[in-house]
Amino acid sequence: xxxxxxxxxxxxxxxxxxxxxxxxxxxxxxxxxxxxxxxxxxxxxxxxxxxxxxxxxxxxxxxxxxxxxxxxxxxxxxxxxxxxxxxxxxxxxxxxxxxxxxxxxxxxxxxxxxxxxxxxxxxxxxxxxxxxxxxxxxxxxxxxxxxxxxxxxxxxxxxx
Numbered sequence: 639x640x641x642x643x644x645x646x647x648x649x650x651x652x653x654x655x656x657x658x659x660x661x662x663x664x665x666x667x668x669x670x671x672x673x674x675x676x677x678x679x680x681x682x683x684x685x686x687x688x689x690x691x692x693x694x695x696x697x698x699x700x701x702x703x704x705x706x707x708x709x710x711x712x713x714x715x716x717x718x719x720x721x722x723x724x725x726x727x728x729x730x731x732x733x734x735x736x737x738x739x740x741x742x743x744x745x746x747x748x749x750x751x752x753x754x755x756x757x758x759x760x761x762x763x764x765x766x767x768x769x770x771x772x773x774x775x776x777x778x779x780x781x782x783x784x785x786x787x788x789x790x791x792x793x794x795x796x797x798x
Contacts, residue, residue: 648716663698674714685772688745714744726792736785738776
């Protein structure tokens with residue numbers, strides 16, 4: 639039996655009937671067509687499915703869509719308008735080559751967005767701590783750390 643779900647995703651309000659057993663990530667990907675949210679382990683370990691729920695990171699594989707009733711969700715698609723420039727975090731990831739296969743990138747971007755929202759001037763150690771819950775098998779993490787620090791400077795209006 640489907641339940642009505644009302645939530646806001648990337649600034650757009652949705653009312654959608656959803657099966658109670660559908661997780662948030664599947665809802666975003668299959669019902670709303672927002673395929674930037676990736677699935678890796680489906681156990682909340684890898685961080686690939688990370689989204690922002692009311693501004694806080696959350697593993698979308700661990701939350702049922704119906705639990706997001708009334709919430710504001712941000713996916714990687716919500717970081718910037720596809721017709722405009724990249725978000726400073728996205729630009730920093732591009733500049734620093736902080737992605738290779740790109741599988742972890744959406745979760746990393748949103749994790750960095752949460753970090754910089756809470757701490758606009760993080761140290762390298764604070765960045766490493768923040769991203770420690772996201773697994774990347776390609777970059778060795780240093781480019782991601784460099785990108786987060788560049789994004790912090792850009793968001794504060796400093797040099798890139």
